[in-house]
Amino acid sequence: MTPENITRRDWLMAGSASAAALLTCLSDPGFVFPGEGDDEQLVPFQGVPRSAPGMLDWETLDAWITPQDQVFNVSHYGIPEFDAENAALEITGLVENPQTLTMEELRSRPAADQLMTLECSGNGANPGFIGAVYNSKWTGTLLAPLLKEAGVRPDAIEVVFIGHDHQEETLRKGTPRETTFDVPFGRSMSVRDALESNALLAYERNGEPLTKKNGAPLRLIVPGWYGIANVKWLRRIELRDTRYMGRFMGRDYVTVRGERQGDNIEFVETSVSRMNLKSIIARVTRRETTDGKVPCKAYGAVWSDGTDIERVEVRVDEGEWRTATIDEEPRAQFCWRFFSIDLGSLEPGKHTVVSRATDANGRVQPAADDDEIALKRTYWEAYQQYPREIEIET
Numbered sequence: 001m002t003p004e005n006i007t008r009r010d011w012l013m014a015g016s017a018s019a020a021a022l023l024t025c026l027s028d029p030g031f032v033f034p035g036e037g038d039d040e041q042l043v044p045f046q047g048v049p050r051s052a053p054g055m056l057d058w059e060t061l062d063a064w065i066t067p068q069d070q071v072f073n074v075s076h077y078g079i080p081e082f083d084a085e086n087a088a089l090e091i092t093g094l095v096e097n098p099q100t101l102t103m104e105e106l107r108s109r110p111a112a113d114q115l116m117t118l119e120c121s122g123n124g125a126n127p128g129f130i131g132a133v134y135n136s137k138w139t140g141t142l143l144a145p146l147l148k149e150a151g152v153r154p155d156a157i158e159v160v161f162i163g164h165d166h167q168e169e170t171l172r173k174g175t176p177r178e179t180t181f182d183v184p185f186g187r188s189m190s191v192r193d194a195l196e197s198n199a200l201l202a203y204e205r206n207g208e209p210l211t212k213k214n215g216a217p218l219r220l221i222v223p224g225w226y227g228i229a230n231v232k233w234l235r236r237i238e239l240r241d242t243r244y245m246g247r248f249m250g251r252d253y254v255t256v257r258g259e260r261q262g263d264n265i266e267f268v269e270t271s272v273s274r275m276n277l278k279s280i281i282a283r284v285t286r287r288e289t290t291d292g293k294v295p296c297k298a299y300g301a302v303w304s305d306g307t308d309i310e311r312v313e314v315r316v317d318e319g320e321w322r323t324a325t326i327d328e329e330p331r332a333q334f335c336w337r338f339f340s341i342d343l344g345s346l347e348p349g350k351h352t353v354v355s356r357a358t359d360a361n362g363r364v365q366p367a368a369d370d371d372e373i374a375l376k377r378t379y380w381e382a383y384q385q386y387p388r389e390i391e392i393e394t
Contacts, residue, residue, distance in 0.1 A: 040285035040297065046350070046389040048127045055131030058282040064330050064338070065206060066134035073213045074120055074132070076248065077165035077185050080233055084217050089201070093160075093239035096151030103217050107203060109141040114200045114221055115332035117303045121226040121253065121272045124386055125379035130280070133303075135335055138221045140202035144195045147237075152191060156239040159194040161220050162186045164233040169247060187231050188244035189222070189273070198223050201234065223334040224305035226272050226381075228253050258375030265375060274305040276383035277365050279312050279357040284343070284390050293345035294392045300355050302326070303336035308360035312339045317352055324355070348394045354387040 042059060051057040056070045089106060091099045120132035147159070166184040171177075189197070200221040203210060210216035215232030222229050228248055253272040258265040279302035287295040302312050313321040324341035331337060343353065356365045366373050366384055373384040 039287055041287075043284040043286050043296065043390045043392060045284075046391055048130070048388075051131040056133055057131060058280070061282060064135060064335075066136060068206075068211070070131070071134045071136075071214065072120065072132040074227065075165065075213070075232070076252075077163075077167040079213055080163070080165040082164045082233070082235075084212070087164075087217050087235065089218060089234060090236045091146060091150045091238075092236065094153040094156035094241060095147075095239050096153060097149065099146075099150055101146075103203065106141055106201060106218065109145075111139055112142050112200060114138045114140075114198065114202070114223055114334070116221065116223050116334040117275075117336045118221075118227050118230060119275060119278075119303070121228060121275075121380040122382055124278075124280070124382035124384070130386070132227075133336075136205050137207070138200055138202040139204035139207070140200045140218075140221065143197075143199040143201055143220070143237075146201070147191075147194060147239075150239075152195075152239055155241045156191055158188045158240050158242070158244055159191055160186055160188040160236075160238045160240055160244045161231040161234060162236040162238065163231050164235050183246065185231065185248065186244065186246045187220075187229050187248060188240075188246075189229070191239070197225070224275055226253075226275050228272055253380055254378065255381050256377040257372065258377070260371065260375075267377070272380050275303070276381055277304045277307070277309075277357050277359050277363055278302070278383040279339075279355040279365055280386050281314070281353050281355050281388045284353055284388065286392060289348075289394050290345065292394070293347060294394070295345050296343040296392070297340060298324075298343055298353055298355075299338065299340045300324070301336045301338055302355075302357045304357075304359055306334045307363075309337060310358045310360050310362075312355055312357050314341045314343070314353065314355045316343055316346065321356070346392055348392050350389065350391045352387045352389055354385050356385050 045059070053069070055072050056066060061070070087103055089101045091101070115137050117133065117135045122129065123132035124130050163185040166182055168180055169183050171179045202219055202221045203217055205214060210219065215234070218234045220231040220234055249271045254269050255272060256267055256269050258267050279300055281298050281300045284296055284298050298314055300312070302309050309326065312324045312326055314324050315321045322341065324339040326337050326339045358364050368374065368384045
């Protein structure tokens with residue numbers, strides 16, 4: 001049995017294992033989601049469909065590194081057809097030394113690994129879409145050294161990442177000024193973010209070459225940023241002195257949120273970028289009924305843009321918030337952490353279980369009726385507290 005597939009149950013049963021072996025398992029990024037004891041049974045969530053293929057199934061997840069069959073994929077312009085065998089990356093625009101690098105040249109550069117939780121910013125926007133998140137180890141070459149070698153000019157303010165995928169877009173549809181044009185998928189970030197974000201040009205995931213649907217042969221990986229920023233099928237990096245406003249920055253993946261200004265509410269539009277603090281109850285388990293009540297536990301996950309997690313609290317129904325136990329290992333800055341809590345003995349019947357996280361800056365995961373969620377008019381950045389409904393039978 002390898003560290004990648006050992007379960008917490010295996011660990012608990014390995015009473016004769018050495019302390020060194022146990023420490024190795026606990027420290028390995030392959031160590032798994034908090035497992036249940038043999039006497040625990042899953043309590044299904046109410047009103048929530050089970051995850052579709054190609055999405056994370058919270059109730060059966062047993063790995064810190066997400067298995068490939070539960071990795072979500074979103075491709076707004078479809079999966080492009082191009083000569084991946086001879087693909088190359090162009091670095092152009094406002095640079096002193098424009099470059100074109102083959103995949104062989106990129107792989108020959110110093111390799112770096114990045115452990116990271118990747119989430120779609122719309123994940124959690126509705127009960128049928130809660131599995132668009134996964135945790136991986138990405139391998140590639142760091143972006144910052146490439147940009148420095150290319151020589152970023154002082155007048156460059158943005159770095160634009162362009163993929164092989166493209167599609168016709170129409171502006172001002174149905175008006176005399178309707179315009180249709182073919183446009184590649186693109187996203188951008190500031191030069192400062194590009195140089196300081198530990199961004200990676202990745203060609204492997206979990207030690208294997210990228211699959212085509214996940215961006216092969218090369219994709220951008222930006223730790224702590226929502227999935228939309230992690231451009232797949234990357235073919236060009238362009239430095240510009242003007243703001244880039246492609247569809248997926250200026251029209252879609254724009255969060256519209258109301259902000260109170262005295263007695264008024266003013267709506268502000270912001271482009272989706274860094275991930276927000278978020279936690280979720282992944283599953284609830286029970287033991288045999290005792291004296292008419294049912295002992296229950298909850299397990300979950302919490303993640304952020306890389307800011308440390310201070311605590312996770314859980315409550316049942318309208319009871320008090322109680323602090324959950326966050327696993328110390330595995331742990332990496334930009335990855336989810338797992339937590340668990342004994343819910344006590346619950347009365348048979350229907351209950352609501354919900355978690356909330358607090359980070360090291362004191363930021364608290366908002367409830368759905370808090371202004372920053374309630375006054376939001378778009379479904380992106382769905383990081384609100386997520387109540388889970390259960391029904392316990394005797």
